Amino acid sequence: MYRGSHFFNNLMKNPITLNFSSAELPGKDITGNLPDDCKYRIPYANAAELIELVEGVAICQYYSHILYFMDVIEFKLHTDLYASFSVDKPSLFQFFMLQGKIAFFTLDQQPIAQALTGICYTTYNEPGEYFFRLPAGVHCLCCFALQPRWLQMKINSHLGLYPFVEKMDDHEVLYGHLPSCMMNKKISDDLLALFNLEETAKNDLESTQSLILKRIIAEYQKLVQIKLSHPIYRIRDYLEEKYIDFELNNQKLIEAFHITEKTLIENFKKEFNITPHSYLTKVRMQHAKLMLTKDKKDVLEVYGAVGYKDMHSFSIQFRKFFGYPPSDHH
Numbered sequence: 001m002y003r004g005s006h007f008f009n010n011l012m013k014n015p016i017t018l019n020f021s022s023a024e025l026p027g028k029d030i031t032g033n034l035p036d037d038c039k040y041r042i043p044y045a046n047a048a049e050l051i052e053l054v055e056g057v058a059i060c061q062y063y064s065h066i067l068y069f070m071d072v073i074e075f076k077l078h079t080d081l082y083a084s085f086s087v088d089k090p091s092l093f094q095f096f097m098l099q100g101k102i103a104f105f106t107l108d109q110q111p112i113a114q115a116l117t118g119i120c121y122t123t124y125n126e127p128g129e130y131f132f133r134l135p136a137g138v139h140c141l142c143c144f145a146l147q148p149r150w151l152q153m154k155i156n157s158h159l160g161l162y163p164f165v166e167k168m169d170d171h172e173v174l175y176g177h178l179p180s181c182m183m184n185k186k187i188s189d190d191l192l193a194l195f196n197l198e199e200t201a202k203n204d205l206e207s208t209q210s211l212i213l214k215r216i217i218a219e220y221q222k223l224v225q226i227k228l229s230h231p232i233y234r235i236r237d238y239l240e241e242k243y244i245d246f247e248l249n250n251q252k253l254i255e256a257f258h259i260t261e262k263t264l265i266e267n268f269k270k271e272f273n274i275t276p277h278s279y280l281t282k283v284r285m286q287h288a289k290l291m292l293t294k295d296k297k298d299v300l301e302v303y304g305a306v307g308y309k310d311m312h313s314f315s316i317q318f319r320k321f322f323g324y325p326p327s328d329h330h
Contacts, residue, residue, distance in 0.1 A: 011064035015091040015145050016071065019084045019129070022054035035059065039140055040072050040098070043198050044205060055081040055136075067210055069145040072195070074138070075100070081134045087125045090171065092146045094217060096120045096183065096191060100139030105131040106174065108322055110282070113177055114273065120187065120220060122178040124168045130175075142191070144213065163237070172290070179233070179271075181223040190216045231257060232267045239276065243283045246307045250276060280307075285321045288314070292329040299326045 027049035034041055034048060042048075042061045051058040056077035063070040075081065097115035104112040107129055113121070148168070167176045183191070194212045197205060227233060235257055242248050253276060254261055268276045284306040291297045291305065303314035318326045 011066055012069045012145065012147070013064070014062065014069045014071065015088050016143070017086040017088065018060075019086060020051065020053055020058075021083070022081075023051055027051040027060075030059070034061075039074060040142075040195055042070075042072055042195055045072075053077075053081065055079045065206060065209055067147050068213065071143045071145075072140075073142075074140045075134055076138055077134060077136050079136050082131065084129050084131045086129050087127050089127055090168070091125050092148045092168070093123050093125065094120070094144040094146055094213075094220070095123055096142040098140040098142060098191075100137055100141075101135065102139060102141065103133045105133070107131070110321075111273075112175055113180070115180065118183050118188075119180050120183050121180040122164075122217075122220070122224075124164070124176040126171060126174050128174060173286070179224050179227040181220060181227065184219065184223065186219050187216055190219070227271075230271075231259070232271050235259075235264070235268065235276065236272065236279065239280050240283055243280060243287065244305060244307050246304075246309050248280060248307065281317060281321065284308070285318060288318060288326065289322070289329075292326060302326070 028051075029047070030050045031045065031048045035050070038059055040061070042063060045061040045063050048059065048061045051060065056075060056079070058076075059074045061072045095115070097117060097119045099117050101114065101116045103114040106112060109131070112130065113123070115121070164176055164178055167173050190212050194209060194216070197208060197212075235253055238253070238256065239248070245252075250261055250264060253259070253264055257264075265275055268274070268279070272279060274282070288302050288306045291302045292299070297305075299311060299315070303311045306314070308314035308317070315326055
């Protein structure tokens with residue numbers, strides 16, 4: 001297993017530890033000596049490592065700033081890679097998929113998110129272990145662990161951020177996402193400018209980095225507001241709010257939002273990679289598991305509270321979703 005190093009004492013720490021079961025240890029220190037085929041080269045990186053994997057190689061570059069911690073990772077894989085990462089404290093991330101594709105999963109293998117080339121999003125993660133899968137090929141990603149205050153400062157000007165921040169502050173969910181957006185030219189150009197910065201007599205590196213990243217985040221938020229104004233996000237929010245209603249189904253959504261079933265299913269699946277019915281099931285199961293584990297409630301107290309008419313149908317769905325019966329939590 002490879003555990004990503006924590007190199008820094010005074011600046012922001014990396015809350016993520018990468019776990020590779022197939023790594024040949026230790027990772028090779030290549031700080032200042034990156035391979036010629038490394039696509040993204042961070043001249044001010046605090047450290048860089050080459051990690052030899054059975055599936056290929058990973059090149060990790062790290063930089064610690066007072067407001068964020070940056071990881072830039074390039075994978076060159078000849079076979080699929082399945083690995084995990086651990087988060088050691090509640091953390092806020094800005095994620096960019098620069099090349100390739102990736103899929104994230106929970107510990108019990110429930111899908112979290114997937115990203116293709118050009119996708120970016122803000123995500124919140126509670127402490128725990130998360131899994132990811134990369135297919136054979138070349139994949140490049142960048143992740144900024146952020147000081148949460150930048151988001152708190154934006155709430156008044158971006159009202160769509162309220163639900164996300166409330167979930168984050170309540171610590172009631174394992175993870176949360178703002179919408180995935182395709183990077184526009186402004187974000188792409190600024191990201192490359194941030195990567196390529198070099199300190200000169202006329203350039204205060206840290207303040208320039210901070211300025212560019214804030215600009216990137218502000219541009220992403222503009223894209224988010226456009227997405228959140230789309231009816232399909234109101235439908236998603238409706239499902240998350242009304243999941244306790246055992247009569248909630250596609251027909252009720254059609255009537256409430258004046259939309260055809262075909263448009264409902266196609267648009268929802270296009271945006272969230274899941275049907276409305278499956279999303280509702282996911283929301284119900286997540287709440288049920290939380291009630292069983294964190295609140296220590298009995299199954300008899302749970303099924304009605306998450307929108308099921310009887311315990312039998314709830315138990316069948318729970319086992320189908322998680323792979324084990326709800327009674328296993330007691």
